[in-house]
Structures are given as structure tokens and as C-alpha cells.
Amino acid sequence: MAHTSFYPPSGIYSDSYRKDMRIVKTKTQWLMSVVFLILLFTIPQIPFFNSPYFLRLLIGAGITVIICLGLNILTGYCGQLNIGQSAFVMVGAFTSGLLNSYLGWSFWTCVIPAGLASAVVGAIFGIPSVRLKGLYLALTTLGAQIILTWIALFYIPLTAAGFNVDPIRIGSLVFNTPSKFYYIAMLFTVIMTFFAKNMMRSGPGRAFIAIRDNDIAAEAMGIDIFRYKLFAFIVCTFYAGVAGSLFVHYMMWAHLESFTLHDSIWYVVMIIVGGLGSIEGTIFGVIFIIGLKELIFVIGPMAEGKLPFLPIGAGSGLLLVIIGGVAILFLIFEPRGLAHRWNLFKAYYRLWPFGY
Amino acid sequence: MKTKIFLSVSFLMVAIIVTLASSVSWAQKPIPEVVVGNISAMTGPTSGTHMMCQSGSKDYLYYLNEKKGGISGKKGKVKIKYLAYDSQYVATKAKDGFARLREQGMIVTTQCASGHSDALRMDYEQAKIPLVTGSQGIASMWSDWAYGNYHSGVANMIRSWIVWVKSDWEKAGKPGGTLVLGSINTDEPFVPLSIWDIDPFVKEQGIKLVMETIPKGTTDASPQLLRLKEAGCKQIFVLSSAPGAVVVLNSAKAMGLNIPLTQCAAATLGDVIALGGPELTEGYQGEYFFEPMSKSPKLGASPGLKLVRELWEKNHPNERPNDMYINGILSGMIIAEGIRLALDEVTPEKLDGEALKKYGLDRIRNFDCMGLTKPISYLPDDHIGPKYVRYWVVRKGFVEPVSDWMPTTTFRIPKK
Numbered sequence: 091m092a093h094t095s096f097y098p099p100s101g102i103y104s105d106s107y108r109k110d111m112r113i114v115k116t117k118t119q120w121l122m123s124v125v126f127l128i129l130l131f132t133i134p135q136i137p138f139f140n141s142p143y144f145l146r147l148l149i150g151a152g153i154t155v156i157i158c159l160g161l162n163i164l165t166g167y168c169g170q171l172n173i174g175q176s177a178f179v180m181v182g183a184f185t186s187g188l189l190n191s192y193l194g195w196s197f198w199t200c201v202i203p204a205g206l207a208s209a210v211v212g213a214i215f216g217i218p219s220v221r222l223k224g225l226y227l228a229l230t231t232l233g234a235q236i237i238l239t240w241i242a243l244f245y246i247p248l249t250a251a252g253f254n255v256d257p258i259r260i261g262s263l264v265f266n267t268p269s270k271f272y273y274i275a276m277l278f279t280v281i282m283t284f285f286a287k288n289m290m291r292s293g294p295g296r297a298f299i300a301i302r303d304n305d306i307a308a309e310a311m312g313i314d315i316f317r318y319k320l321f322a323f324i325v326c327t328f329y330a331g332v333a334g335s336l337f338v339h340y341m342m343w344a345h346l347e348s349f350t351l352h353d354s355i356w357y358v359v360m361i362i363v364g365g366l367g368s369i370e371g372t373i374f375g376v377i378f379i380i381g382l383k384e385l386i387f388v389i390g391p392m393a394e395g396k397l398p399f400l401p402i403g404a405g406s407g408l409l410l411v412i413i414g415g416v417a418i419l420f421l422i423f424e425p426r427g428l429a430h431r432w433n434l435f436k437a438y439y440r441l442w443p444f445g446y
Numbered sequence: 447m448k449t450k451i452f453l454s455v456s457f458l459m460v461a462i463i464v465t466l467a468s469s470v471s472w473a474q475k476p477i478p479e480v481v482v483g484n485i486s487a488m489t490g491p492t493s494g495t496h497m498m499c500q501s502g503s504k505d506y507l508y509y510l511n512e513k514k515g516g517i518s519g520k521k522g523k524v525k526i527k528y529l530a531y532d533s534q535y536v537a538t539k540a541k542d543g544f545a546r547l548r549e550q551g552m553i554v555t556t557q558c559a560s561g562h563s564d565a566l567r568m569d570y571e572q573a574k575i576p577l578v579t580g581s582q583g584i585a586s587m588w589s590d591w592a593y594g595n596y597h598s599g600v601a602n603m604i605r606s607w608i609v610w611v612k613s614d615w616e617k618a619g620k621p622g623g624t625l626v627l628g629s630i631n632t633d634e635p636f637v638p639l640s641i642w643d644i645d646p647f648v649k650e651q652g653i654k655l656v657m658e659t660i661p662k663g664t665t666d667a668s669p670q671l672l673r674l675k676e677a678g679c680k681q682i683f684v685l686s687s688a689p690g691a692v693v694v695l696n697s698a699k700a701m702g703l704n705i706p707l708t709q710c711a712a713a714t715l716g717d718v719i720a721l722g723g724p725e726l727t728e729g730y731q732g733e734y735f736f737e738p739m740s741k742s743p744k745l746g747a748s749p750g751l752k753l754v755r756e757l758w759e760k761n762h763p764n765e766r767p768n769d770m771y772i773n774g775i776l777s778g779m780i781i782a783e784g785i786r787l788a789l790d791e792v793t794p795e796k797l798d799g800e801a802l803k804k805y806g807l808d809r810i811r812n813f814d815c816m817g818l819t820k821p822i823s824y825l826p827d828d829h830i831g832p833k834y835v836r837y838w839v840v841r842k843g844f845v846e847p848v849s850d851w852m853p854t855t856t857f858r859i860p861k862k
Contacts, residue, residue: 142545150538243638250638251859252564266572268545341537343565347635348537387532407489409534 100440113287130276134269145268149340151380152279153333158360158372159286160329165358166366167290168322169302170219171228174235175330175357180349181238182208182331187255187344188248197258197339204335205328211238212327213320220316223305235351242346252345255338271340278336282329287369289325298322302367359417365427374428379413386412477516478794479527482507482781483547483555485563487535492558494717495770499558499580502774503781504528505757510782517782519789524797526782537565544569553799554578554784556777558770567592575799576807578780580773588861593784593807593824594831595776595815596711597735598854600639603710604629605647605855606835607683607733612651613852615680625653628679628705630670632662632690636712640685642859662690667697674705681706688713692722695730706731708837715838715845716740716769724843731839731848735832736776736819739767742844748817750775772818779815780807780822780831820851830856 104110114120133148134140161175186204189195215234219227242249257266258274265271289295297318300308309315338344356379364375390408394400420427484503486496507526510517516525529550531543544566547555555570556578557563563579570577571591580596587599597603608627615625631637641657648655656677658670671694674682682705684691691709695718698707708731709718715732716739737751739758747755754775758767788797788806812821820834835854838845 141549143542143549146538146542146545150542240633243633243635247638247642250635251642254568266568341541341565342568343537345537345564347535348565383534387534390532409489 111291113291127280130280131273134272140269142268145272147380147384149268149272149275151376152275153336153340154357154360154376154380155279155373156282156333156336157330158357158364158376159282159369160326160333161357162361162364162366162368162372163286163289163298163329164322164326166361166368166371167295167302168298168319169223169305170216170319170322171224171358172231172323172326173228173351173354173358174215174231174233174238175326176349176351176353177235177238178208178212178327178330179334179337179353180242180346181211181327182334183338183344183349184242184246184249184334184346185331186335187253187338190255190339191253191344197256197335200339201332201335205331208331208334209324209328212323212330216320216323216327219319219323232351235354239346239349249344249346252343255342255344257342258339266342275336275340278332282332283369283373286329290369294318294321299367356413359413361427362417363420363427365429368427368429370432371427371429374432378428379416382413382416383409477523477525480524480553480785480794480797481527481529481547481551483544483550483552484528484530485533485540485543485547485555485557485566486530488532489534492535494768495773496558498768498770499556499774499777500530501761502754502757502771502776503556503778504530504774505761506775506778507782509753509757517785517789519786519791521789521792522794524785524789524794533563540566541569544573548573548575553797554781554802556774556781558773573799574803576784576803578777578784578807580770580777587830587858590829591803593780593829595780595819595822596773596831597835598830598833598856599858600636600712601642601857601859602855603640603712603733604644604683604685605857606852607708607710607837608648608651608653608655609855610835610837610849610852611681612653622678622680626678626680627653627655628674628677628682629655629657629685630667630674630682630694631657631659631685632687633659634662634687634690634712637685639859640710640712643857647855647857660686660690660693665693667694668701671697671701671703675703679705681708683708683710685710686712688717688721691718691730692726695722695726699726708732711735714738714740714769715840716767719840719843719845720766720768724840727840728842729839731837732845733835733837734769734845735835735854736772736815737817738769738838738845739772740769740845741838742841742846745846750779750816750818753816754818776815776818779818780810780813783810783813 102116114123134145157175157179161172164170164172182204185207186197186200189200189203190197215230218230222230244250257264258271259265265274297308297313300311300313301315301318305315360375360379361372362375363378364373365371386409393408424430484500486500487493488497507528511525516523529547529552531547533540533543540563544555552575554576559579567589571589577592579592579594611627612625615621631641644655656674656679658674660667660670684694684707686694691713694707709715711733714734715727715730718730718732719727719740737748739751739754741747741751754772757775758771784802784806785797787809788802791805792801808824808826811823814821819832822831833854833856834851836847836851837849839848
């Protein structure tokens, strides 16, 4: 698991508990955070970066970060493997879409019910966690993926056919283009990341970590295992529901083929590559995998063109081969993910040039 | 006198020089290009179909570039620049691809529809870029900017089959009283759409329809087929893609089932023959909305089919012919015809998506795609395309017709 404790640089200290609990400890960090946020929210105004294609990539990354944050809370921090996250995204997406399409609710009144709907469904599928762990619990979540997809396909005609969803509006401002929706996506990403970071520093977060590290010892210390495991499921699926709501209002179309088992597996790969049990790792993992996908997308057709023995479409098949290979390599050579590399870099940088 | 001769010769020389210069400049003027964009899932469950559609439309449009120097109209000539984007069967990537192609000047888009491409409806409507699509997805049926060229909608596959079987049954004197038909369905996403609101239709036709479901990936459909047999089904419709169809055929063969089976258009008979082999598929029926490449060579071919076979030989010499290639060819033909008609009204510089729709695609009347389909006309509230189907049967690895062309039903899933 990624090493999440923070070692402040030499000379930085806290003289109160309140100061010690701050996320941003130094003035330099404050400055960097503010500059980063300003840059993040002004990207649509910067030439070269403001192409619709690039903004769409960032929007997709932002929504995926929210999904993977929830997954990392459950899997990385609490140790409960979930390979059905895409189904919970679907629950939130369809809840929001149906409330908007049939009751005329706006996005702002749909997003919380969407999250809550996913959380309720997640709680139901989290109940087996009281008895199951590891691979057995993973199979339960796999069952959730299949069952929820089946229900959406065969028992709810509206979700089987797909339907239109209104774009997000604030007054007369309609967020129906990438350059406008980008701000919504980044706002939600920043807020959800902040919540996740804070939660992991709080009591429930420490309980999750204790359960992950040794659930028997945690229970011996007085932590209600079932209650906190269920809470982790609820938080994870709430995040999925909010992301699902954002997704359908961004796409302006709700269809169940956007929420497949493949997507669930991609999310698990992202948090593994980024670093289980790390908020920063989640972001690194999402950016890494999305960037790698785009690179393969360019290389694939080139390879197909240059290597005549490759059959038609082989270039696209490279995606599955390479991403799968990357996941295996990370598990073998860097199981703590990119977050661990980042921590090593930070530690080195702080000591540089006095690394010895 | 000398002055007059001098002036005449000078005038003549100037005229010759001006004529030569303008003809040279005209010859040197490059033929403008228009961008046709394709967004296909090169990976994912529908990659086989999508790649064939992409390949067909690209090969046909480049054939026009090569053989005829492009597409000509009264106001000018254009060449086609074909750009393709792999959506990887992901809706967000399909949108990314659309944005990218639009930045590169796309004026018309083509695809083989599925859920990921239905998500593009708002994009192409907002961008005012027409979509020419084989295999109409749900959203494209609702859009005034989408033009179909394959079938009349996924919900009409089983409906048209019921109408055909019922008409044959009536001609035979209605043997057995009530006509009982069966449908064996997989749990793929298109299946609920195919049987959308089917009960009122079945009631209206005065028949009985028994439905069974097999899970995708199963290797045995015997229980379901046995139940259909015990229910007295006279014919069975197979609502499945090719792998599911092969499972059904294997099970039917193992149990010695004699009930005729008909494949839906979600997979062509050619796909099923390729997967299951000629022996297994002997006698298997299927529906086509165009003249298939799997057509028996003994039966002759329309000019369109001959061209398709030539293009296939040229561009895919080492591959087995695939019927869905024609789906792509049809898209290419529709696009080319639309551009040709539009160029009668607007110059190449003014040919954009709106002009193509208004002056081109909306004016297509009785276009038969060189005999590959029945004539296609697009009317203001009807962009379905061909509304005729023909049923075929597999004989020794090829297909032969068992019906004439007949009109399809035109049911539409209500717009949401």
C-alpha cells in the first residue's frame, strides 16, 4: 500500500494539534496550491490547451477521478476489493437521468439523490462484507455488476433503450460544450478530492485503514468491523453515483452500454497503478492510464500501417494488451504504485543536494 | 494596312495567351477536398461489424477519387478525404473522436450504430453535421440529421419476419389453426429493443409468440429449444449475434430439431457461416436488406455487387468476404450521391454539413445503390432508407433467396 504519512521538511513544525492536522502546512504549499487551482480553472482560456479534444480528455479524467476516489476509499483504504464499480456509476447515472428526463428536475437537484441511490444499492451489496473478504467479496461485487446490468437491460425498458438528458444549466448559462462543462467537472473533482482527503484523516478513515491492515486487531481495539465496512461501501458508491450523474449530464444521453464490466476493471487497474490507499495516487493512476490509452491510440494505427502482417484492427487490440501488461508490471515491480514513486521523489528533493 | 495587320495579329496573340493562361491556371487549381469522418469501435464487442462498415465506406469513396477523380456536380468537383477514429466502444471516446474530426473539417459523419454512437446525437445535431449510418441505432431514428441505409430499425426485424411467415402460412391455407411462432433471444443490449412493445403487435397479427432467453456465452440452448418445440412453434426467430446463433444451431442439430430457424439482421448469414461452417448452417434462414456478398455465384450479381466484389478483392485480398462490408459501401454510396446532388446547387467552398443535408441528402429520391438495395428516398420525416427486406437460406456455404423483396414494418420506439 502507498505510504501515506507526511514528513514535513526540516524546520517546519506544528505547535498545536490544529496546526498539525492541516493539509497544507507551509506557505510554499499554499502558494503552489493556489497557483495550481488557478491554472486548473484557466486551462480553457489558454491556447493549445483549450481545444475541445483536450478539454474532453480532462473532463473524462475528472469524472474518472471521482469514480476511482470512491473505489480507492473502499479497496485501497478499507481493503475491500470491488470489481463492480461501473454498475454503481450506472445506478447514479440512471437515477439522475430519469429524474431529469421524466420529472424535469435540474442537475443540481438530481446529483445528491443520484449519489444516495447508488449508496443505498451499494449498502445492499456491501452486506455480504460482514462474512466475506478478499476474492469472495470481489465475486459479490462482480455479481452486483451482472445483476444491476441485467435489471437495467430487461426490467426497465427506459434504461434498455437509452434516453436524452438535459445539459447542466445555471440560469441562462447552459453547459453543453466542453469549454463550459470543464468548469463543472473540475469543481466537482476538486470538492470530492478534498472530501476524500479529509475523510481519510478523520476517525472513519483511520478505522478503514485499521480494518485493512488487520481486521481482527481492529475489532479487538473496539472498531465495529461491519459498520465501518458498510460505511466504506456507502461512501464508495456515493462517489460513483455523483460521478454517474455528472457523466449523463455531460453526455446528454443515458445508455447502459456506457457502464460495462470492462470499465469496472479499468478503474481497478487505475488505482493499482496509481497506488492503493493514496488520494494522490488515484489522480496519478487515472492520468497515467488515460494518457497511455491516447498514446496507444496513436501508435496502434501506425503499427498496423507499418507492419503488414498485422490483421485489420490489430492496432486497436494493442490497447488491451498494453494496459493489461502495465498492470502486471506495476504489481510485480511497483506494487505501491506511482504514489510511492512520488513520495520517494519528494523525499529526495527535500534532501537534495544532501542525499547522503 | 500594315497597322491593321499588326493590330489584328497582336489581338490574336493576346487572346491566345489569355486563353492558355486561364486554362493552365484551371488545370493547376487543386480539386478541393471534403472530409468524411468515421467513428467506429475497432475494439469491443462490435468491432468486427464496425471495421467492415468503415472499410466499405472508405474503399468506395476512395474508389471514386481514383476512378473518377472525385465527385462532380454542376458547380464543381470535390475529392474525398476519409478520416477514421477508434471509439473503442466507449461513449466518451466517441465524443472525443467527433470533436477531433470536427476540428479537421468533417462535413458528414458515418458509422455503424450502437449504444456508444447513439451518444453522439446531440453532437452532430448541434454541429449540423449529417450522419449516414448503417444499422440505425435508437437515437439516430429520432434525429432529423441521421440517414439510414441498412434496415428500418432494430424493432422491425422480428416484426417483418412475423409478417412474412404469417403471409406464407395464410397462402398455405392456415394449417393448424393458430400460428405459433418462437423467438430465442440472448441477453445482448439490442434484444430488449427488438422486442419493444411486441405484445400489441402479436395480438394485432392474431398469432402466438413464445419467447425463450439464453445467456450470452452459453454453450447449450437445448432446454430453450425444447420448450419452444413443445409449445408448438412452427418457426423460430434467432435474436442473437453470430456466436449465439452458432450455439443455437449446434443445439438444434444435436437434438434433431426440424423447425426452421431464421437469423435476425444483428448478424448476417455470412457471419454465421464463417463461424459455424457450411455444414452446420445448411438450411439456416436469415434476413438481408441488401444483396449479400454471400450470394451464390450461380445466381448472378447486380452491378453494385460486382463492384463490391472487385473492391473487396483489391483491398482485402487475403480475407474471407464479409457481408457487412456492403453496409459500409451503401453508406459511401449515399454520401457520394448526397455530395453530387449538393454540388449541383452549391460550390465546393460552400459545401458544409447544412448544405449537404439541405441540397444533397434530403433530395435523394429512388436511389438504388447500383442494384444493391431497393430504391432509397429520404423524405422530411422519414430518413429510414430502404424499407424492404428479403429472406435467404444457406445452401452449401452460400445463400439463396427464399422470398422476394417485401416491405418491412416501420415501427419506431417512442422518442425520449
